[in-house]
Amino acid sequence: MIRLSALVCVQNQDAMLAECLRKLSFCDEVVVVADRCTDRSQEIARRNGCIVLDGIFPLESQRKAAGAEACTGDWVLEVEPDELIDAHLAWEIRAVLQMRPDGDHYDLPIDNYLGDTLIRDGWAGPLSARRETRLYRRGLKTWTPARLDAPATLEGRSGGALKGAVRRMLGADLSGLLARLDRRTSLAAEDLADRAGQPAAIVAVAKGAATFLSAYLMRGGWREGRMGVVTAALQGLFPVMAQIRARDVIEARTAAAAAESARIARLRERRFAAR
Template identity: 55%
Template sequence: MGDALRRLAFCDEIVLVADRPTQRTQEIARRHGAQLVAGIFPLDSQRRTAGAEACGGDWILEVEPDEQVDSALAWEIRATLQMRPQGDWFEVPVANYVAGALVERGWGGVLGSVRDARLFRRGAKRWPPRRFGGGVLSGASGGALKGALRRQVAEDVGGLVERLNRLTALAAEDRAEAGHAGGYGAVHGLGHFLGSYVGRAGWREGRLGFLIALLAGLHPVLTHLRAREILETRRRTAGAAAAPELLKVATR
């Protein structure tokens, strides 16, 4: 985290949003001159909204904890904003690394993207209330930058599987909160696999590309099954709680 904050020194201000931050997190924020927004954020959208609202500038650069801004991208961002652009948001390329190696192809959807609208005017991006998912943009695109954010997706193959496990759990909670598990996802899963392995040329990354495509295909299936599991557990719990009340009525 410290290195990521250090690389944001080119910004006019740094806002760090943390859910129940530890003493160490608070110390790191102070050391790098970051404004710490601390709280309890059940939803990812709440955390992002709180961060955007705490920013005082006209433009916001959104950076994840596992990402870093290199000097070339920092210079490009400053130069772009000094030209007073007409657009409301810019797409920023993302360079995805696994075990320290750059993996260029096969990304898309839940595991990782190769570009995202991370530089935007205040108010040009909002986040619907949910645990998982991207933001909604408004206004006009200013184009795409050339420099890339460096994202450490996972330290190893196991980290990729853990990432999928975490993301499907969040997506399943969102679906269960909406009261449905969605479709089974088998057809969508096959489409995601082919889209990653063939459409986005994941096959060119060898075994790692196949794994990324496989995990992308499993995402809709696992999300559906986990959402069903949550809903069924809630129904059983509600039924068990209602049983004593029914017994009381029957014995009166």
């Protein structure tokens, strides 16, 4: 029998966690990485019989790597705390693994829901995706350091995509989607601030316009009617908001560093005067 581990990384996201974990009962083990959680995430995970890793993981890549290291299964299935694996997809995953899989990793389609409404088309990446590589042999996936959407490197051969889709809940309504945009632009701003340089404002605006057009026209957002316009517009705002917030992060870091330098200088002066 091929053993399957599920990996769930959570940061104060206990709203759907219990249901998410219940849907993973078809896995041989579930590893939950709780990053600085102050809600009920750890309690919920332990109550559902999960292996829980408590810690401080500033980067998404660190959480993923720590969780993957703790997994003992032959294969790893990555699931976010706002996602559900239905019975059909669970059966498909198990069937693929038991019938001598052709590949070393597989993509899983993602169905994005806002409340009870499925928004199938128009996703360009900043807020969600249409499919991601979530099922892979343990030890074949590594992540580049990043706070948001850490780029991954996969060894081995792709087996293509499964037919069943992960059900991702983006929020109960539009305010939930806006909250998602706020959280993700905040993390993206930290990543931008870590880099040596930032894109100019005009570059961020151009990227935002290109993202909007890609989401609405090339990726079929127009098929979703009014919600297609809204989601494409929010995705277009993402690079602009991230760049603006990155400037604020850099200014705050500079001010904090200056204050720390001044504090150290005052301490040295006091020590010198006391001699």
